[in-house]
Amino acid sequence: MKNIDRKLKEEIHTKLEQIDVPKSLYKFIETVPSTVKKNKIDEKMNKNTLNYTSNNKAKWLRKKRITFSLAFVATFCLFIGGAFVSPSVAQMASTIPYLNLIFENKLDAKPLNQEITQALYNKEYKNVGVRVSIKDKEVEVMVIDSEEYYTEVKSPIKDLIKDILKARNEENYKINVLNDPVLAQEWSKMNNPTEQDEEFKKVMDLASRVLKKYGYNSFGHETGKEEGLFYLQLPNTETRVKEILNEINERLKQEQMEEYSFKVHFYDPKIKEREERLEPLYRTITKGLTADTDFKVDGVGYSNKSKENFYIEIRTTLSSDDPDKVEVINKIRNTVEDFLHSEQALKLIKEYKYKIVIFSKDKEALKILTNK
Amino acid sequence: MEKSKLLMERIRDGDDSAFTKLVQPLIDKAYKTAFFIVGSRVDAEDVVQNSLIESYSNIISSDKINNFPAWFHKLVSRRSIDMLRKEKRRNLDIGDNDSFQSNRPNPFEEVIATETNNEVRMAIDSLENADYQRVLVMYYYQELQVSEIAEILDVNVSTVKTHLRRAREVLSRNFILRKGMEACK
Numbered sequence: 001m002k003n004i005d006r007k008l009k010e011e012i013h014t015k016l017e018q019i020d021v022p023k024s025l026y027k028f029i030e031t032v033p034s035t036v037k038k039n040k041i042d043e044k045m046n047k048n049t050l051n052y053t054s055n056n057k058a059k060w061l062r063k064k065r066i067t068f069s070l071a072f073v074a075t076f077c078l079f080i081g082g083a084f085v086s087p088s089v090a091q092m093a094s095t096i097p098y099l100n101l102i103f104e105n106k107l108d109a110k111p112l113n114q115e116i117t118q119a120l121y122n123k124e125y126k127n128v129g130v131r132v133s134i135k136d137k138e139v140e141v142m143v144i145d146s147e148e149y150y151t152e153v154k155s156p157i158k159d160l161i162k163d164i165l166k167a168r169n170e171e172n173y174k175i176n177v178l179n180d181p182v183l184a185q186e187w188s189k190m191n192n193p194t195e196q197d198e199e200f201k202k203v204m205d206l207a208s209r210v211l212k213k214y215g216y217n218s219f220g221h222e223t224g225k226e227e228g229l230f231y232l233q234l235p236n237t238e239t240r241v242k243e244i245l246n247e248i249n250e251r252l253k254q255e256q257m258e259e260y261s262f263k264v265h266f267y268d269p270k271i272k273e274r275e276e277r278l279e280p281l282y283r284t285i286t287k288g289l290t291a292d293t294d295f296k297v298d299g300v301g302y303s304n305k306s307k308e309n310f311y312i313e314i315r316t317t318l319s320s321d322d323p324d325k326v327e328v329i330n331k332i333r334n335t336v337e338d339f340l341h342s343e344q345a346l347k348l349i350k351e352y353k354y355k356i357v358i359f360s361k362d363k364e365a366l367k368i369l370t371n372k
Numbered sequence: 373m374e375k376s377k378l379l380m381e382r383i384r385d386g387d388d389s390a391f392t393k394l395v396q397p398l399i400d401k402a403y404k405t406a407f408f409i410v411g412s413r414v415d416a417e418d419v420v421q422n423s424l425i426e427s428y429s430n431i432i433s434s435d436k437i438n439n440f441p442a443w444f445h446k447l448v449s450r451r452s453i454d455m456l457r458k459e460k461r462r463n464l465d466i467g468d469n470d471s472f473q474s475n476r477p478n479p480f481e482e483v484i485a486t487e488t489n490n491e492v493r494m495a496i497d498s499l500e501n502a503d504y505q506r507v508l509v510m511y512y513y514q515e516l517q518v519s520e521i522a523e524i525l526d527v528n529v530s531t532v533k534t535h536l537r538r539a540r541e542v543l544s545r546n547f548i549l550r551k552g553m554e555a556c557k
Contacts, residue, residue, distance in 0.1 A: 008540070009513075012512045026396065029396060030388075036428045
């Protein structure tokens with residue numbers, strides 16, 4: 001082996017050896033056989049679904065928390081929206097663009113997943129997650145609770161969803177109500193804060209107090225729990241990074257919590273501001289296009305990673321040779337552009353660039369909308 | 373290799389503890405590779421978890437895996453690259469996007485940042501293109517063949533060879549340059 005090859009190999013090994021491996025992975029190994037045998041995880045291995053996939057336990061649980069909180073917020077907003085609909089709104093609908101009505105909470109547009117989530121929430125079913133695949137015409141409800149509870153609620157949940165689908169004239173959906181008691185146990189552990197959780201909270205509170213001093217009211221954080229490592233999210237324009245870290249470390253020392261440490265991840269404040277401004281527009285587009293089946297939209301996603309533009313992807317159920325393709329694409333384009341060209345939207349967009357790509361179900365880009 | 377074959381047979385016979393014995397020695401290297409490629413602890417953990425599940429399913433359903441450790445490491449590299457691609461086009465309706473991730477320092481940079489005095493380390497640090505670094509890790513750490521790396525990255529074999537050659541050239545050049553600068557001091 002050449003000298004440079006040997007040196008490279010040695011150095012790469014040295015560097016990677018310094019990365020700590022989470023202990024939880026070793027624990028996870030033991031759960032693999034039983035989980036696969038239950039035929040739930042590997043059943044979903046190849047499914048490229050939007051909301052949750054059981055093949056990704058840790059992430060699923062994290063998303064679950066977000067989904068629950070979003071469901072709560074959505075329910076609240078929809079209630080307000082629902083209460084607001086009146087004949088005068090119907091009249092306004094003729095002059096105000098469809099997505100603007102949704103944006104202003106003047107139109108009660110309910111995507112199927114939101115309507116089901118809201119109904120389950122209203123019926124006070126606990127620990128359930130909902131996934132709707134418009135493309136596969138499938139509604140899946142995961143009950144993360146005991147077998148007893150699952151047995152009790154399975155049929156009523158199925159009936160409730162059937163009623164919703166019937167009322168929406170969308171009875172061609174397959175309904176699956178599933179249960180995962182193993183996840184339920186993990187979920188219950190996550191909901192009962194441990195001593196360690198309390199300590200993490202203390203560390204984060206301590207860091208928040210220091211950050212407040214430097215003008216940050218909150219910090220985006222991510223914790224490497226196993227390693228006791230916390231990350232601060234700071235703008236790349238921040239010049240006092242060393243001082244901030246020193247002060248946090250000093251406070252940790254005072255509290256005899258030196259086993260915890262902080263690292264900084266930098267972000268571009270302009271890119272972050274772009275996301276804050278354009279994300280509400282994305283949410284409105286998602287809600288409006290997925291609520292009305294005429295748009296044939298399966299899902300909408302966004303990415304704020306590019307420096308050039310805020311990227312939105314609209315996935316339709318249209319095939320490339322669909323006879324309605326042109327009509328549906330034009331409908332989507334007009335609806336989205338009416339909204340994005342409105343005064344309300346332009347106020348938010350400011351100088352930021354966006355790029356919206358409408359895809360067929362076989363991932364062919366059918367139309368690109370930009371404000372370049 | 374014989375040992376891993378025996379363990380796979382035991383797994384197929386219903387011995388769950390054999391799975392732990394089979395994969396436990398591989399976790400360390402798998403996680404480090406995944407972490408290096410995807411650049412996030414959370415995603416690296418997901419990659420390894422999913423690879424474990426996929427491994428178990430494959431062992432149960434087929435006896436075609438010959439060299440399990442090599443097969444597993446290749447799988448982890450492949451799934452890490454898949455994760456990286458997925459991250460680029462993340463489509464989660466719950467707004468699971470984070471601009472923070474894109475601005476995160478490469479884990480290599482994080483590790484390197486803690487060190488100072490080694491010329492080769494400094495030279496590696498100068499490799500700005502993440503693709504070079506990924507190729508280096510798959511080649512020198514995972515010890516994958518050039519053709520396997522090309523397959524995982526979905527590029528030509530010649531591209532991988534070019535990456536390796538350029539990486540070596542950059543490192544040699546920087547190494548010589550630093551030596552020269554030090555000699556002038």
